[in-house]
Amino acid sequence: MRRAAVFRLLTAAGLAVSAAACSSAPGSAPDTFSVWDPYPQFAGDSEWVRTIEACGAQAGIKIQRQAYDTTDLTNKVLLAAQQRTAPQVLVVDNPVVSTLAEAGVLRSNSDVGLDASASSPNLVAAGTLNGKTYGTPIGANTLALYYNKAVLSAAGVDPASVKDWASLDAALAKVKAAGKKGITFSAIGTEEGTFQFLPWFWGAGAALTDLSSAQAVSALTLWKSWLDQGHAPNSVIGNTQTTSWQEFATGEYAFAENGTWQLQNAKKAGFEYGVIAIPGRTGGTAPAPTGGEFVTVPVQDDKGTESKAAQIATCLTGPDRVLATDTALTYVSAVPSVQEQQVTALPELKVWVEAVRNAKGRTGDNLGTRYPRISQPLWGAVQAALTGAKTPDAALKDAQAAAASAK
Amino acid sequence: MRARLAAWAFVVPLVVYLVVCYAYPLYTNIDLSLREHTVRTFVYGGAPLAGFANYATVFADPAFRTALLNTVAFTVVSLVFQYTIGLALAVFFARAFPLSATLRALFLVPWLLPLIVSASTWAWLLNSESGLVNAVLGIVGAGPVNWLTSPSWSLVSVTIANIWIGVPFNLVLLYSGLRNLPAEVNEASALDGASGWQTFRYVTFPLLRPVSAITLLLGLVYTIKVFDIIWIMTRGGPSGSSSTLATWSYELGFGSPLPRFGPSAAVGNVLILMALAAGLVYIRAQERR
Numbered sequence A: 001m002r003r004a005a006v007f008r009l010l011t012a013a014g015l016a017v018s019a020a021a022c023s024s025a026p027g028s029a030p031d032t033f034s035v036w037d038p039y040p041q042f043a044g045d046s047e048w049v050r051t052i053e054a055c056g057a058q059a060g061i062k063i064q065r066q067a068y069d070t071t072d073l074t075n076k077v078l079l080a081a082q083q084r085t086a087p088q089v090l091v092v093d094n095p096v097v098s099t100l101a102e103a104g105v106l107r108s109n110s111d112v113g114l115d116a117s118a119s120s121p122n123l124v125a126a127g128t129l130n131g132k133t134y135g136t137p138i139g140a141n142t143l144a145l146y147y148n149k150a151v152l153s154a155a156g157v158d159p160a161s162v163k164d165w166a167s168l169d170a171a172l173a174k175v176k177a178a179g180k181k182g183i184t185f186s187a188i189g190t191e192e193g194t195f196q197f198l199p200w201f202w203g204a205g206a207a208l209t210d211l212s213s214a215q216a217v218s219a220l221t222l223w224k225s226w227l228d229q230g231h232a233p234n235s236v237i238g239n240t241q242t243t244s245w246q247e248f249a250t251g252e253y254a255f256a257e258n259g260t261w262q263l264q265n266a267k268k269a270g271f272e273y274g275v276i277a278i279p280g281r282t283g284g285t286a287p288a289p290t291g292g293e294f295v296t297v298p299v300q301d302d303k304g305t306e307s308k309a310a311q312i313a314t315c316l317t318g319p320d321r322v323l324a325t326d327t328a329l330t331y332v333s334a335v336p337s338v339q340e341q342q343v344t345a346l347p348e349l350k351v352w353v354e355a356v357r358n359a360k361g362r363t364g365d366n367l368g369t370r371y372p373r374i375s376q377p378l379w380g381a382v383q384a385a386l387t388g389a390k391t392p393d394a395a396l397k398d399a400q401a402a403a404a405s406a407k
Numbered sequence B: 001m002r003a004r005l006a007a008w009a010f011v012v013p014l015v016v017y018l019v020v021c022y023a024y025p026l027y028t029n030i031d032l033s034l035r036e037h038t039v040r041t042f043v044y045g046g047a048p049l050a051g052f053a054n055y056a057t058v059f060a061d062p063a064f065r066t067a068l069l070n071t072v073a074f075t076v077v078s079l080v081f082q083y084t085i086g087l088a089l090a091v092f093f094a095r096a097f098p099l100s101a102t103l104r105a106l107f108l109v110p111w112l113l114p115l116i117v118s119a120s121t122w123a124w125l126l127n128s129e130s131g132l133v134n135a136v137l138g139i140v141g142a143g144p145v146n147w148l149t150s151p152s153w154s155l156v157s158v159t160i161a162n163i164w165i166g167v168p169f170n171l172v173l174l175y176s177g178l179r180n181l182p183a184e185v186n187e188a189s190a191l192d193g194a195s196g197w198q199t200f201r202y203v204t205f206p207l208l209r210p211v212s213a214i215t216l217l218l219g220l221v222y223t224i225k226v227f228d229i230i231w232i233m234t235r236g237g238p239s240g241s242s243s244t245l246a247t248w249s250y251e252l253g254f255g256s257p258l259p260r261f262g263p264s265a266a267v268g269n270v271l272i273l274m275a276l277a278a279g280l281v282y283i284r285a286q287e288r289r
Helices: A002-021 A047-058 A070-082 A094-102 A121-127 A149-155 A165-177 A191-203 A214-228 A241-249 A260-268 A303-317 A319-329 A336-345 A347-358 A368-386 A392-405 B002-033 B039-044 B053-060 B062-094 B100-107 B115-125 B132-140 B154-180 B183-191 B196-207 B209-224 B228-234 B245-254 B261-288
Strands: A032-037 A062-067 A089-093 A143-148 A181-184 A253-259 A273-276 A293-296
Touching: A032 A047, A032 A070, A032 A303, A047 A062, A047 A303, A047 A319, A070 A089, A070 A094, A070 B039, A089 A094, A089 A303, A094 A121, A094 A293, A094 A368, A094 B039, A121 A293, A143 A149, A143 A191, A143 A260, A143 A347, A149 A165, A149 A253, A165 A181, A165 A214, A165 A253, A181 A241, A191 A214, A191 A241, A191 A368, A214 A368, A214 A392, A241 A253, A241 A260, A253 A260, A273 A347, A293 A303, A303 A319, A319 A336, A336 A347, A368 A392, B002 B261, B053 B062, B053 B261, B062 B100, B062 B154, B062 B209, B062 B245, B062 B261, B100 B154, B115 B132, B115 B154, B115 B228, B154 B209, B154 B228, B183 B196, B196 B209, B209 B261, B228 B245, B245 B261
Parallel strands: A032 A062, A032 A089, A181 A253
Antiparallel strands: A089 A293, A143 A253, A143 A273
16 A cells, blocks of 8 residues: 555656656657747637648648747747757747847748748848848838827828928927827837837938947937927836827827837727828938748758748748738738738728838848847937936947947 | 655655756756857757856946846845834734724735736836826826836836835734734733833844744845836836846846847846845854844
C-alpha cells in the first residue's frame, strides 16, 4: 500500500516535470500547421479564421490558429524559435520582420517561393533586409487626421484649407478662440509615440539617420508649441493611441491624429467626422509610417513544411481573399488593384489609400534592426521636450548621440 | 530502507519544484546577463561570454542612476506610509465596535482588485485633462496638476497608488499581530495608570516588533519589484522620471522591437541582490534577538 503510494507520488512528480519540459512534439512535416497572428479581436468563427482554414484546406493541411497581443508576439516567437517550436505561418507587425529575419527565425521569400511583387514597393520595403524580402504584407494602415465637422464649422474652419503646418496652426488658433480643444495625439514613451511623431518628422523633411537635423527640431518644436499654446492637451505625453482616441470621442476636439483602425469607432462616435491627410511642413501629404502585418514563413527543419507554409501564406495574401481580410481589419490593401476595389466599394477610403501610397516603412532605407535603436531615443526626446525637461534642440541632440552610439 | 525511500520521495517534489521554478530560471538569468546576446544568438545559441560588460553598460547608463534613486524613494516612501496607515487602522479596528468587521472587509478591497483595474482607475483619476482629482482641485480653486505627465509628479503619483494598494496587506498582518498580544499586559499597564498613548508607545508597539519586522520585510520585497502599477500608469515616463529598476529591466528586454536581453537580465539581477540583502539584514536582526 505504502509502496504504491510512493510510486504514485514519483510518477506524478515525473509526469509534472515531463509535461513542463516536453510540450513540443518534434517530427517532420506535421499534418497540422500552427498559425500565429496578432488579431485577438477575431474569434474562432470570424471571417479571418475561416479564411485561414480554407487556405489550409487548399494545401491539404489542418490549421491550429493562435492569436496573441501584438506586443507579446515578438517575444513569443523568439522563445518558440529557441525551443524549435515556431509556428509554420506567422503574421507579424511589419517593423518586427527585420528583427526576426536578423535573428534567423524567418525564411526569405526566394527560399520558399513566396512572391511579394503584387504589393506596393513602399510597403514591401519594411520587410526587406540586405536585398532579401521576408514575407508579404497582408494589408496596411497608417495615420491621418480625423476632424470633428461640428467643431470645425463652429470655429469657421474649412478642413480643405489645412494644407501645411501654418494653415493647421491657424485652424487650431480659431478652434481655441471658439472655446473648443485643438488636437490630440499620442506621444507616449513607447514605439507608439515614435509612430505618431514620424509623419511630422518626415513631413518636415527630416531623416531617421539624423535625429538632430534642423528639420527634426522644427517638427518637435511644432508639437511643443501646441502644448505651450494649449492647442493640444498635456495628457498627450501619456496618451496611447486608444486613450487619445477616447479624448477625440468626447466631441470636444477638432482634430485627432489616428489610424485606419479607428474607422469603425468613428462611426460610433455620435458626431460627423472627416479625414484629411497629415500635411507636410510646406504643403503636400506628409509621409506617415506604415502599419500592418506581414505574413511570413518561419524556419522549420523540413523543406516540405516550409513550402507548404508558403502556399498558405500566398493564399492568405492572394488578391481574391485579402479583400475580405482587409475589410474586416479596416486595413488598406497592399495590392494596388485591390485598393481600387476598396475605394469603389467605400469612397471614404480614398484618403487612406492616398496616405498609404505616401507612407514609408519605419525599418526601410535599410535601417532594419538599427531602427529600434533610433526609435527609442527619439520617443525619449519627444517626451523630454514636451514635458519641458529639455529644449527640442537639446533633446534631439542627445537622442542623436544615443542613437549613434548604440549599434 | 523503505522508510528512507519514502522520506526521499517526499523531498523529491519539493526539490524538483525548487530546481524547475527557482534554480533554473535564476541560472538562466545570470547566464543571460554574462553573455553578449543578439537576437540571433538568443535563438541559435553561441553568444560569447562578455564577463561583466552588460553590468558595466547598465551602470554607465544615466538611466540607471534615475532608476535606482526612484526605486529607493518609491520603496521607502511606500513602506513608511503603508506601515503607518496600516498600523493606525489596525489599532483602530482592534477595539471591536459595531460594523467593524464590515469596515475591515471593505478596507481589503484594494488588495482584492486585479492590479490592471486599480492601476487603470488611478490613471483615470489622475488624468491631466479629464481626471477627477484635477476636477476636485479646480473646485477648491487650485490649478490642475499634471500628475502623470509631469516629470516632477509622476513618481509621486505612482507612489500614492502603490500606498493605497499596500495598506490592506499591512492592516491584515498588523491586526492579527495585535489580536495575538496577551490582553493582561494592556490591563496591567492600564492599572499602572498609563495613558492610551503610553500603553501603545511602551507596551503594544514593542511587543508588536516581530510582526512589524516581517510585515516590513515582506512589504519591501513586494514593493521593490513593483512593475504593473508603474507600467500601466506611466510606462516609467515621462522620459524615465518614474522608472524603477523593475520597469527599466522590462523596458530593456521587452519595451522595443529589438530586445536587449543582456542588460535587461543584469538589471534584474541587481534587483534580486537588493532584495537578498534586505532578507539577510532581516535574518541577522532576528538572530540578534
